[in-house]
Amino acid sequence: MINTLFRFLNLTFITLCILVVLSFALAYFFPGDTWLNLFGAEFIQDQPTLMLVAEQTNVLMAFWYYIQALLEGEWGVSFATGNALYPEIMRLLPATLELSLYAITIALVLGIPLGFIAGMQYHKKIDNIFMSSSMVMYSFPVFWLALLLILIVSLQAQWLPMSGRLSLLFDIPHRTGFILLDIWLSDVPYKQAALYDALQHLILPTLSVSFIAFAVFLRTTRRSVADVLQTEYIKCAQTRGLPSSTIFFRHVLRNALLPVLPLLALQISTLMTNVMIVETIFSWPGIGDWLIQAIYERDFPAIRAGMLLVAMVVVVMTLSLECLSQMIDPTRDRFAYARH
């Protein structure tokens, strides 16, 4: 257990180091002055000594200064707005996390049970219906789906709002950055109405992100359940005459879910990409929308900082999920013993 934890911490640390090196290298790859790219114009104007230091140092020393600045929260200043990047990113990140969290929850809550049903009915009618419909869902490009939803639900039927997180009528003080939580914590008189409005804004983006994730979860779970049902030990439990419910809860459930978890960890990067696209389409004020704007404006410090943070989030989440799945798997050290 401790070993696994240590191994994963080590892996996370090394991966993060590589990410920092890459983000540092970006400053050299972008056109223009390296230090300007790293920290932005205003930042350097404020600290003229830094310029002097920069001219005298070599790459290694520069990297050392860069790491120090990163750890101190000096992530540089945006070209476009002149704002410090670190507080801006920290203000935007919760919006993205909120959207991904809701989307992944919906996809998990629906995808895994339906995957179990499909797996239990392997190659029967229900399974075929689930498989073909999930194939269709999986093949939807997320940007097209989002546009389609806006076109039908927002523009034609006018049921739901098409952009933003909250109607401009409401003014909610920023606390955690998670909109539902913020409304809940605030003591504005229109709490109920604001909550309802925020939920309405959430529906379409969440739906478009969870659409594909749902299909993936369903297919993964179904495959795993079908595999477990084929195994010798399930057959053996059946020949012992155990009731089907006992077999399902004691033997199928755990063995089918164990291989699903690491596969879900792999889905996180895809999910983040989809969230960024959806944010742009729905003008969701999250890090994805902001990053794409930065790319349009050639805001090099912002691109570097945004990419670094998104990559960090993906790496940390993926690795911690994988670590978790290893730690709860009782068969994890199976291969430490001799094969029979």
Place this chain on the structure above:
Amino acid sequence: MIILDIKNLTLEIESNGVLIKALDKVSLTVKENEIRALVGETGSGKSLIVRAISGALPPQWIVTADRLTWRGENLLTMKQAQRQAIMRRDIAVIFQDPMAALDPSSRLQEQLLESVPEEFVEGRYWWERNRSKMKIAKQILARVGIENVAQCINKYPHELSLDICQKFMIALALISQPTLLIADDPTRGMETNIKKQILALFTHLNKTRDLSILFVGHDLLAISAMAHSMTVLYCGQTVESGKMKALRKRPLHPYTKALLDSAPSFSPDLQPKSRLVALDGTIPTLQHLPIGCRLGPRCPRAAKECVQAPTERSINEHKYRCHYPLHLQVV
């Protein structure tokens, strides 16, 4: 009284659009209090028979039989619940590979306790019932010869050695006190001492608890010591079956003779360093099965008629399927 009666059991597997008969008209009976051995080479379909009886076959495989009955009730057509009840209380199966047959992600204790039939459990409240279950489990584990029960019971299958897992499988099978035990090569991969211990346990249960056993294996020496009767299987066909003594003394089918001759311990006057007797060739694969009697191409006595599958003939309780049986000219 016959408890398990199988007549003309045929198992067909579809492979590349062609139906292959993996089992071809297999007949087998197990009487009350009898140890019946089922003998054959690897790949002759012994395990398939076990699976057909226990119902652990993939659904796409086609099982047909004139009779596949347990105490007169047809196992193939009965309701799922009824078959489940029979498998829970009357028939127990020990599968060949204990590592595959035990759930890798649950502790042995959970797997053992859930198999204890409710009828044996005493007490009203769950803690009393749990204690009672645990007591039964420990008794049975001690009986199959697992030392330091307390240590083993909390382990996962992959943490224990193969023979302890196999003993565990045996305990799982015996815990419901079945009438018939189907043991599919239960001593595979065990060292001789433990093997003897297990076989002695089977014999003991057979004598004291009236346990009938269908013993599948290829250890002829052990089988001849414990079994009352034997059925010989070759390539999915039963070639001969009868009382153990009669079969050993006077095998009627050429394959049975070859099988017995190939075991050195059965020929006491075998000279040192002499060649062992064996049939030429190897057992055919399922894709290249000969027609008629499947031993045909390898049989020293084969003739023209052998392309027709011989029907079952019997002399008293000695049944055989051969056009040219050995020894019969003399009788």
